[in-house]
Amino acid sequence: MINEDKLKEVIAAVLAVEASEVKDDSSSDTIETWDSFAQMNLILALEEEYDISVPDDEAANLSSYPLIRLVVKELTGDE
Amino acid sequence: MEKYDQIKKLQEENLPLGSLMKIIRDLESHGEFQQSITFGLSSNITIDQLGIFLKKHSMMANVGANIIQGGYDSHLSNIDSFIEKKVDNVVLVNFFDNLLPSFEAQLEHINEDMIQEQRERFRGELGVVLEKSKGFKSVYISLMDKFNKPSANNYNQKIKKIIASFNEVIQDYALEYANVRILNIHSVIADLGYKNSYDHRFYYKFKAPFKNLFLDRLAREIVLESRGLGSYFYKAIVLDCDNTLWGGIIGEDLIEGIKLAPYDYPGNVFWYAQQEFLKMQKNGMILCLCSKNNAPDVDDVLMNHPHQIIKDQHLIIKKVNWNNKAQNLQEISQELNIGLDSIIFLDDSPFECESVRSQLPEVKVFQVPKNPHEYFDVIHGLKELVLPGASSKESANKTEQYKKKVLLEGEKNKFTNQDDYLKSLDLKAILVKDNPKTIQRVSELTQKSNQFNLTTKRYSETDIESFINSDTHAVYTLNVSDKFGDSGLTGIAIIQYEGDTAIVDSFLMSCRVIGRGIEFGFWHDVVNDAKIKDCKFFQSNYLRTLKNEQVADFYDRLGIPLLREEDGKRSYRADIREVKLKTQSHVEIIYDK
Incomplete structure (x- = not known):
């Protein structure tokens, strides 16, 4: 299992919000700071944190918290 | 964590981006710094990350840093806004391959004259930018390097030579303007290696060609070059x-x-x-x-x-x-x-x-x-x-050579004021109303344009189609070109006619073409059309978003009186017979009816 608190902390740090603000319904539509620059940082931060490499087609999917969780799980082989 | 521990943590190598951003945020909210300094960043690529690392290295020198990100690929208007926002230092990063789309790949088949033209355009614009930038404490300008993978064959040598000739333009100006500091990115890339410096993935996706490792080092060079932003001076x-x-x-x-x-x-x-x-x-x-x-x-x-x-x-x-x-x-x-x-x-x-x-x-x-x-x-x-500046001082013996060169070239390609420069560009804008062929592009631009967008309304192709076909709306498009080429459809104004009032529903332009006066030039025709439709008033709005601060006062500058301002909305209204809009002479507007 991935540690969701840790995942939320990484996302929160990049988006400059509190970890408690990252919830299941969080996405680029609900968090104002989630723009394309933040998107790029998110990819980099997740890759560093989990030692993964996000493929291009997955990168486009990282636009909400549940999708990020899914992609990170998939890439870390942690189902 | 105490401020001291946090600053110490910033010095760790391979600090993950998430942790770095968190520490910076904490330090910004709690840490107190002896002084604070404002950087304006302007580039023809995405270098937002450089801002993070500038903050990091400034904080390590016990200096707080504010970062103002300029608009993409618009040095001229960025400098204006930096002056207005009173930034201390400006960082200019020009990326050769993006001066024109995939410029390096084009070099092989475009002719020498075309390259020469591009170089003179670069010289002209940079000259105006640096002339305007005289009031800043320092202007850090990066040299340009080759983006395509290094190899030892002749073809690459050719590209290198061409890039070097553009870099000479930068170096010439560095001798002319005392506040200009050169950032020699070649030595950073040589130290880090090509693979650690460039990122092809983000270049094509986000126009962000540099890896964070590189931007971290570049920020470090900037802070070192300024002796820790003035926080130390060893004697x-x-x-x-x-x-x-x-x-x-x-x-x-x-x-x-x-x-x-x-x-x-x-x-x-x-x-x-x-x-x-x-x-x-x-x-x-x-x-x-x-x-x-x-x-x-x-x-x-x-x-x-x-x-x-x-x-x-x-x-x-x-x-x-x-x-x-x-x-x-x-x-x-x-x-x-x-x-x-x-x-x-x-x-x-x-x-x-x-x-x-x-x-x-x-x-x-x-x-x-x-x-x-x-x-x-x-x-x-x-x-x-x-x-500091060891790299530029090592080439100090070149000074005489440069001076000679500047003398030889005389004032040939130098414009000391923006108007002369803009006049030399032969700017043309073709204004077209309600052209069905533009529907797709217009919708696309309303969807993605953020910075120079007065109301940020997003429209689908169906929306635009219905505006074009209706009497209550008009969709104006601008095709901008200059002597160097055509920028395509880069401006849109959507007008709504409501009773005796013409309302600007949307106005947006691509950042590539702003700062050249085009944004002011065509309104005369739009207002004339409204008069023909018997409108008595001309009305417009600015709706603030996170990204369109740079156009907050656009209608003031255009010359429409402010009616009221509330909650990030500014409304303007003018009597259509009396309104006096800003004029400019260096753009030829062709209204293609």
Whole structure:
């Protein structure tokens, strides 16, 4: 299992919000700071944190918290 | 975590981006800095990340940094907004391959004249930018490098030569404007390697070609170049003797036994170190000695050792005695009348280093490593602190050459004011109303344009189609071109007619073309059309978003009176017969009815 608190902390740090603000319904539509620059940082931060490499087609999917969780799980082989 | 611990953590190598951003955020909300400085960043690529790393390195120098990100690929209007926002320093990053789309790939088949034209365009625009930038403390401008993978064949040599000719333009200006500092990215890339510097993935997706590792280093160079943003200014280096100026201990090994010969290891390391110290002295640093020895022994080496480089005449003060080193350093500071914080102390003994650190924390202490070959890195670190701009100074002998060149070229391609420059561009904008062929592009631009967008309303193709076909709306598009080429459909105004009022529902332009007066030029025709439709009033709005601050006062500048302002909305209204809109002469507007 991935540690969701840790995942939320990484996302929160990049988006400059509190970890408690990252919830299941969080996405680029609900968090104002989630723009394309933040998107790029998110990819980099997740890759560093989990030692993964996000493929291009997955990168486009990282636009909400549940999708990020899914992609990170998939890439870390942690189902 | 305390501020001190957080700043210390910033120095860690390979600190993950998430942690870095968190520490910076914490420090910004709690940490207090001696001073704060504002950077304006302007680039023809995405370099937002540089802002993060500039904050990091500024904070490490105990300086808080504010970052103003300029709009993408619009130096001219960015500089205007930097002036308005009173930024201290500007960082200009030009990326060669993006001067035109995949410019490097184009170089092979476009002709020499075309390249020459591009270079002159670059020269013209940069000249105006730097002329306007005279009031900033410093303007850091990066040289440009090759983006395509390095290889040893001739074709690459050709690209290199062309890029070098663009870099010469930058270097010429650096000689002309005192506040311009060159960032030599070649040396950063050489040190990090190509793979650690460039990111193809984000270049094509986000126009962000540089890896964070590179931007981190670039930010570090900027802070070093400015002597920690003015937080330090070292004036004197105080050197120990044994195992610092030479290998071995003079009191035990005697003059014949110390290691200082340029031909043997480890003597060659110390001989090299002395060469570097001498270079620092020639560049204005004060050299002093502070050594626990018998003074005559040290004097003997200074005078009589065949390979000794640093001689008596290079040394201002010699404290060769058995006193506490902290006390000696204090005396040096008083005798030279400089602050302890302007002194660098170099010693091989961990005990002496620690004792100075704890008694005189203001003094910058470097310890000579046990392994002589590691001395190289220490000297390099020292040089970075005392010789900012070392890279540009090393090419100081080129100065004369450049001066000559500037004289030869005369004023041929130089524009000292923006109007002359803009006039020389032969700007044309073709204004078209309700053209069904533009539906797709218009919808696309309303969807993605953020910065120069007055109301940020997003429209689908169906929306646009219905506007075009209806009497209550008009969709104007602008196709912009200049003598260098065509920028395509880059401006949109959607007008809604409501009773006797023409309302600007949307107005947006691509950032690539703003700052050239086009945004003002075409309104005359739009207003005329409204008059023909019997409108009595002309009305417009600005709706604030996170990204469109730069156009907050656009309608004020256009000349429409402000009616009211509330909650990020500014409404403007004018009597259509009386309104006097801003005019400009250097853009030819062709209204293609």
